[in-house]
Amino acid sequence: MWFFTSPRTIVFGEGALEYLKELEGKKVFIVTDKNLRKLGIVDKVVEQLKETGMEIRIFDKVEPEPSKQTIERGAKILSEFGADWIIGLGGGSCMDAAKAMWVLYERPDLTIEDITPFEKLNLRKKARLINIPTTSGTGADVTWAVVITDAERKVKLELASKEVVADISILDPALVLDLPPKLTADTGMDALVQAIEAYTVQWKNDFSDALALRAIQLIFKYLPRAYKNGKNDPEAREKMHNAATMSGLAFSNSQIGIVHALGHSLGAVFKIPHGRSVAVFLPYVMEYNLSEAVSLYAEIAEAIGITDGSNEEKARRLIEAVRKLMREIEEPLSIKEMGIPREDFEVKLNELIEKANESTGTIVNPRVPTEEDYRKLFLYAYEGKSVDF
Numbered sequence: 001m002w003f004f005t006s007p008r009t010i011v012f013g014e015g016a017l018e019y020l021k022e023l024e025g026k027k028v029f030i031v032t033d034k035n036l037r038k039l040g041i042v043d044k045v046v047e048q049l050k051e052t053g054m055e056i057r058i059f060d061k062v063e064p065e066p067s068k069q070t071i072e073r074g075a076k077i078l079s080e081f082g083a084d085w086i087i088g089l090g091g092g093s094c095m096d097a098a099k100a101m102w103v104l105y106e107r108p109d110l111t112i113e114d115i116t117p118f119e120k121l122n123l124r125k126k127a128r129l130i131n132i133p134t135t136s137g138t139g140a141d142v143t144w145a146v147v148i149t150d151a152e153r154k155v156k157l158e159l160a161s162k163e164v165v166a167d168i169s170i171l172d173p174a175l176v177l178d179l180p181p182k183l184t185a186d187t188g189m190d191a192l193v194q195a196i197e198a199y200t201v202q203w204k205n206d207f208s209d210a211l212a213l214r215a216i217q218l219i220f221k222y223l224p225r226a227y228k229n230g231k232n233d234p235e236a237r238e239k240m241h242n243a244a245t246m247s248g249l250a251f252s253n254s255q256i257g258i259v260h261a262l263g264h265s266l267g268a269v270f271k272i273p274h275g276r277s278v279a280v281f282l283p284y285v286m287e288y289n290l291s292e293a294v295s296l297y298a299e300i301a302e303a304i305g306i307t308d309g310s311n312e313e314k315a316r317r318l319i320e321a322v323r324k325l326m327r328e329i330e331e332p333l334s335i336k337e338m339g340i341p342r343e344d345f346e347v348k349l350n351e352l353i354e355k356a357n358e359s360t361g362t363i364v365n366p367r368v369p370t371e372e373d374y375r376k377l378f379l380y381a382y383e384g385k386s387v388d389f
């Protein structure tokens with residue numbers, strides 16, 4: 001038995017934010033960060049909400065990789081305020097923070113660590129959740145994962161519950177028009193990695209496949225345009241915004257693989273933004289997976305117009321196309337290019353391998369790596385050497 005989980009409503013396209021005007025309720029609580037407030041994005045949301053007559057409270061203290069302590073602080077304010085709508089506004093951090101605060105608000109008897117697939121949360125007795133992403137990449141607006149850092153114990157809590165999937169996701173391209181090029185590239189690559197992994201992991205299914213393939217097509221076509229043209233290409237911005245959420249739906253309903261295992265590990269050890277740290281591994285892992293996933297890569301290749309040759313040839317040309325895309329949007333193609341000195345990298349190698357090996361991506365990847373495989377993948381990706389094992 002399988003489940004497909006998604007928000008009940010996804011509002012997208014020009015003017016999507018206006019949907020907020022139709023909300024009914026007494027109080028709305030916005031979870032966001034200081035930067036978005038400075039950029040005027042919070043104002044855009046508030047402007048729409050004012051028409052509902054609801055009382056509005058803003059919590060703008062979410063930091064990148066939000067801490068458990070911040071969540072608890074926000075949940076306390078939320079409980080005193082007593083909202084019937086919660087809005088996660090921002091990148092993955094703000095939306096994950098909103099999910100976690102919502103749980104603590106509904107269930108003061110629970111702790112953050114109780115957000116697991118095995119705990120019945122019984123949410124939606126007090127409030128419902130709306131996510132409004134302001135980057136085009138993570139897909140956190142539609143996923144059931146919640147990534148929180150325990151700052152005291154210095155560990156990342158990887159929490160998840162199907163019940164924390166938002167009720168409504170609002171994809172308004174106006175909110176991503178001004179994304180800086182680097183952020184466009186990093187987050188766009190994250191969406192591509194998620195979609196390619198969703199299409200190739202062992203838990204793939206018909207529903208996730210459809211979303212993954214379409215997301216991949218859109219990203220190959222529109223990411224270079226969004227990167228180069230920025231706000232002068234609203235079509236590319238809109239398509240990338242949709243593609244990111246489709247990629248989120250795809251992997252949230254299948255799984256991620258070892259590109260994320262390697263990337264999470266590198267990102268945690270060397271403090272590299274999520275999108276960039278996963279992107280760098282994508283071509284190497286595709287080469288590594290070829291022996292198990294060649295026909296799946298050939299299907300992806302066909303979807304983006306690579307139709308000549310054997311499956312093996314198509315798959316290899318797809319990997320070339322990934323490298324070409326990364327060059328076009330100036331993403332580093334090796335860890336060395338990221339500016340990490342070799343000595344520092346070698347000192348941390350065992351820790352990197354250990355962290356990657358703990359990820360769930362390891363067991364559902366089309367080819368399940370040994371520790372030795374992980375070691376080689378890290379070293380090949382460091383040097384920028386094509387995988388031959």
Ligand SMILES: [Zn+2]
Nearest residue numbers: 138190194278
């Ligand atoms: Zn990701």
